[in-house]
Amino acid sequence: MFNLSRLSIISLASLFVLGGCGSGSGSSSSAATLSEVPANAVLKTIKITGGNVVPVTIYADMSVSNDYLLHAANITANYLDNNQDGNWDDDRVTNHLSNVGASLFILKNEDESYMMDLLSRLPSNVATKFADDSSSQALYESEMVLCDSSHSTFSSCFNQNDKRDPSYEEILHLITHVGYAQVHPSTFSEDENYNSLSGSGVGRANDLARDDVAKNLTSANQCVTDTVTTPFGNFVEYDCNWDYSAHPNAWYTYTDPTCDYSCMVTEYTYWTINAALGMLEHLDGNTSYSEEYKCLTRNAFTSGGICANDIGLEAIYGTGAKINASNELEAPNNTFHVPTQIPFGNYSPNGSKMDWSISYVTN
Numbered sequence: 001m002f003n004l005s006r007l008s009i010i011s012l013a014s015l016f017v018l019g020g021c022g023s024g025s026g027s028s029s030s031a032a033t034l035s036e037v038p039a040n041a042v043l044k045t046i047k048i049t050g051g052n053v054v055p056v057t058i059y060a061d062m063s064v065s066n067d068y069l070l071h072a073a074n075i076t077a078n079y080l081d082n083n084q085d086g087n088w089d090d091d092r093v094t095n096h097l098s099n100v101g102a103s104l105f106i107l108k109n110e111d112e113s114y115m116m117d118l119l120s121r122l123p124s125n126v127a128t129k130f131a132d133d134s135s136s137q138a139l140y141e142s143e144m145v146l147c148d149s150s151h152s153t154f155s156s157c158f159n160q161n162d163k164r165d166p167s168y169e170e171i172l173h174l175i176t177h178v179g180y181a182q183v184h185p186s187t188f189s190e191d192e193n194y195n196s197l198s199g200s201g202v203g204r205a206n207d208l209a210r211d212d213v214a215k216n217l218t219s220a221n222q223c224v225t226d227t228v229t230t231p232f233g234n235f236v237e238y239d240c241n242w243d244y245s246a247h248p249n250a251w252y253t254y255t256d257p258t259c260d261y262s263c264m265v266t267e268y269t270y271w272t273i274n275a276a277l278g279m280l281e282h283l284d285g286n287t288s289y290s291e292e293y294k295c296l297t298r299n300a301f302t303s304g305g306i307c308a309n310d311i312g313l314e315a316i317y318g319t320g321a322k323i324n325a326s327n328e329l330e331a332p333n334n335t336f337h338v339p340t341q342i343p344f345g346n347y348s349p350n351g352s353k354m355d356w357s358i359s360y361v362t363n
Contacts, residue, residue, distance in 0.1 A: 032070055033357045042121045043361040046073045048080070050088050055080060055097035056174065059126070059361065060106040061118060064141045066358065071146055072106060072139065073356050075171050078343030086349035089337035093179040100135040102178045104171060109142040121363050131232035137174040139167060154279060154344040161286040168279060168343065169270050176273075177266045184336055187315065190265035192218045201315035206268040208311055211247035219261040238263075251294040251307050271295070272312040276321075276329045277342050298323045 041062055046069060048056040056076050060069045080088050088094040108114060119127055129136055145165035147157035158164070180188040181200075189200035197215065199207060210217055223240035238260040244253045254267055271293045274280055280296040283289045290296060295307035301323045302308065313321040317340075318333030331340055347354045 032066060033355055034066075035357070035359050038360055038362050040362045041360040042118075042123075042363045043126065044069060044358050045361055046070075046356050046358055048073060048076050050077075050081065050086070050094070053088065053091075053094050053098045055088065055094035055179075056102045056104060058104045058106065059130075060141075061108050063108050064106050067146055068106060068141050068144050069358065070356055071144065072104060072167055072171065074345065074347045074354070075167050075343050076104065076175075077347035077354065078341075078345070079172060079175055079339050081347070081349060082337070082339040082341050082343065084347065084349050084351075089339075090180075092183045093175070093336075096183045097175070097179045100178060100182075101129065102174055103129050103136040104139060104174055105130050105136060106139050106141060106144075109140055123361065123363055126361055128232045131230065131235075133235075135178050137170050137177075139170045154342045155282070158279075158282050161283050164283065164289075168274065172270050172273060173266055176269045177262075180269075180336065180338075181266075187336065188269070190262040192220065192261040200265075202269055202312065203265055205272070205310065205312035205315040206252070206265045208309070209250065209252035209268060209307075210244070210264075211250035217242065217244075217247070217261070217264075223260055251310070252292070254292050268312065269316065272310075272316055273338060275301070276313060276317070276323070277339065278329075279342055298327050298329070302327075 043059045044062060044064075044066075045060070046058045047054045048058065058069060058072050058076065060072075078084070080094055082089055107118070119130070122130070130138075143166050145157075145163065145167075151157035176188060177190065181190050185191075185194065185200060187201045189195075189203060192199070192203070192215070194200050194203060198204070199215075207213055207215055207217075216222075219238065219240065222242060223238045226237045226239070228235050228237055238258055240257050240260060242253075242255045242257070242259075242264075244250050244255075247253075252268055252271065254264060256263075259267065271280075272295075275293075275295050275298065278298055280289070281298070284296045295301060295305075295310060299305055300307045301310060301313060313323070313329075316338055317329070317331035318335050320333055321329070321331045324330050329340055331338075334340065
């Protein structure tokens with residue numbers, strides 16, 4: 001999500017005048033068609049294209065390896081066309097993402113001097129897009145993980161409890177926060193005031209997971225705000241006090257002070273979907289993750305499991321969704337076509353590996 005360090009850097013930019021684990025052989029093996037690199041190129045980009053709709057545009061700093069750009073493109077497309085039949089799974093979501101110009105920015109790292117220099121060189125319309133957390137998300141090459149050709153599955157690559165690729169999280173944040181929450185609000189709205197405070201389906205699941213059905217853990221109750229004026233508009237910074245000492249039965253206890261209630265729901269949605277897909281199993285036993293979210297294994301959702309009372313699976317995947325006796329996700333009423341398969345590997349609609357086209361943004 002849009003975090004304090006990113007917002008601070010955008011604020012500092014007022015000093016200036018502003019003008020991607022693959023499958024089989026890994027995402028880095030994806031085909032790519034490159035146009036000629038202009039001398040004044042500042043970003044390279046891939047448009048996630050299907051039909052006449054471009055739901056997401058991915059931008060990367062010129063210093064970011066193409067392998068990471070392709071990696072992010074494959075994950076994004078695999079989330080949006082999870083069965084890889086060549087059609088976006090939820091047209092309303094992809095159309096909305098396209099209409100608002102949903103964008104992913106891959107930067108080298110979070111170093112402030114580096115980011116300020118990059119911002120100073122971006123065209124103003126792209127810099128403004130980067131600043132707009134309602135339609136963009138940042139990702140950092142320094143944190144991303146590529147799987148080599150020896151790994152044909154997600155679990156073969158991610159088999160240590162300290163190995164994690166945030167690409168799967170940040171890209172899903174972009175899709176759910178910018179897409180699902182806006183077009184399917186009764187299920188995915190992240191607004192604490194939605195439906196006269198009763199919340200969306202996922203909002204109520206988030207409250208239950210935080211042991212807060214009384215809804216005391218809200219931005220209105222726990223956060224103070226500060227409005228920051230930047231060259232791109234006014235932005236709100238949050239300073240929240242998420243204290244779970246009075247919520248002993250919580251299994252989701254995120255404490256980031258810059259994360260407001262909406263952000264909490266975004267994070268909960270990510271945890272629940274990735275847990276349902278079996279993407280968190282290898283993190284079990286790592287307290288840095290289990291202290292935030294205790295449902296890291298699918299087994300945790302079954303009868304007798306620590307998260308057996310969680311209602312997030314049915315909220316997200318529809319009535320009857322569950323982890324079955326074979327420890328697999330069942331989603332017989334997946335109305336909104338939420339991903340049911342791990343978005344691992346090359347995006348290959350109808351069996352044909354996508355040849356991504358890389359172009360450039362100039363200043």
